[in-house]
Amino acid sequence: MKKRLIQQVTNSIFEVMETMFFLTVEEQQKSDPPLQAQPVSEEIKACSIKFSGSFSGTIFLEIPMELLKTMTENFMGQDLSPLSEEYMEGTLKEALNMIAGNTLTQIDKTSYMGLGIPDITTITSPEDVDETAIFNTENGTITAHIKLNEPEQ
Amino acid sequence: MSFSILIVDDSLPMRGVLKKTFRAAGYGGASFLEAEDGQQALEMLKGNWIDIVITDFNMPIMNGLEMIQKMKEHDLFKNIPVVVVTTEGSQEKIDEFIEQGASGYIKKPFTPEQIKELLIQLLGESTDEEEIDTAGDQFDF
Known part of the structure; x- marks a missing residue:
């Protein structure tokens, strides 16, 4: 289930980023050379959403501020400078x-x-989740994680 | 005729995108009211004439489905058409929206054409064509 879920998250990221944010994204393959480290000064915004049903868990999304600014402007269809943090x-x-x-x-x-309400969170380490997928764009790297809850006994 | 449209969504950017989409769909002359959740929307309905409500499902305090149920219990609000715009895509949920009284359903991501088709079906053709894109917005997804 974990592999199937992260694959579907990947497919959804392609669709949503292209349709709503006009961004071309490319999944980073494990065989790719590691990306250069993000600048230390780069701020990354993180968000999580819980889901429940026949199985339950959490999906996480992390996006650098610079990319988020581009996404927000693409989403709204206009230059919104200065862009408020609330908008982003x-x-x-x-x-x-x-x-x-x-x-x-x-x-x-x-x-x-059932889907919960998305929450702004702190960055999650890949060691703390079940699966991680990373995507390259021209303006930065998008990271998605999934974590499934243990089934109740 | 200009319409009065109440947009109910907890996402500030999504409310902006919906307004732009309505303008792109030919409803540039409509007046827009905004609410962040179902509870706030019910309060707005009490003090304003509204032709149609466009609502998200998944919101804090009161979700879109609970808001529809409350509207249907109220003599003055029960005939106002409500369109649900949401990421929820299961047939079970769509059936529930319609069963509870939603007039239509649009799944995100959406296009202006989908919005226009549904609004014409519910409200009739807009006469606001001359007001399309008066803000100079480029918006064509």
Whole structure:
């Protein structure tokens, strides 16, 4: 399930980023050479959303501020400088909401999977989650994680 | 005729995108009211004439489905058409929206054409064509 879920998150990121944010994204393959470290000064915004249904867990999304600014302007269709943090966080939450909704609908088209409200969080380490996917864009790197809850006994 | 449209969504950027989409769909002359959740929307309905409500489902305090249920219990609000715009895509959920009284459903991501088609179906053709893109917005997804 973990592999299937992260694959569907990947597909949804492609669709949502291209359709709503006009961004071309490319998944980083494990065989790719490691990216140069992000500048230390680069601020990254993180967001998470919980889901529940036949299985439950959390999807995380992390996006550098510079890329988030581009996404927000593309989303709104105009230059919004100076861009408020509220707008950028709203864009991040909406992006994750659409990615999660799209993912869960594709995973199970018939039964209902409940989605929580997206929350701004801190960056999550790949060691603390089940699967991670990384995507390159011209303006920065997008990171997505999934973590499934243990089934209740 | 200009319409009065109430947009209910907890996302500030999404409310902006919806307004732009309505303008791109030919409803540039409409007046827009905004609410962040179902509870706030119900309060706005009490003090304003609204022709149509466009609502998200997944919101804090009161979600879109609970808001529709409350509207249907109210004599003055029960006939106002409500369109649900959301990422929720399961057939079970769509059936529930319609069963509870939603007039239509649009799944994100959406296009102006989808919005226009549904609004014409519910409100009739807009006469605001001359006001399209008065803000100079480029918006064509």
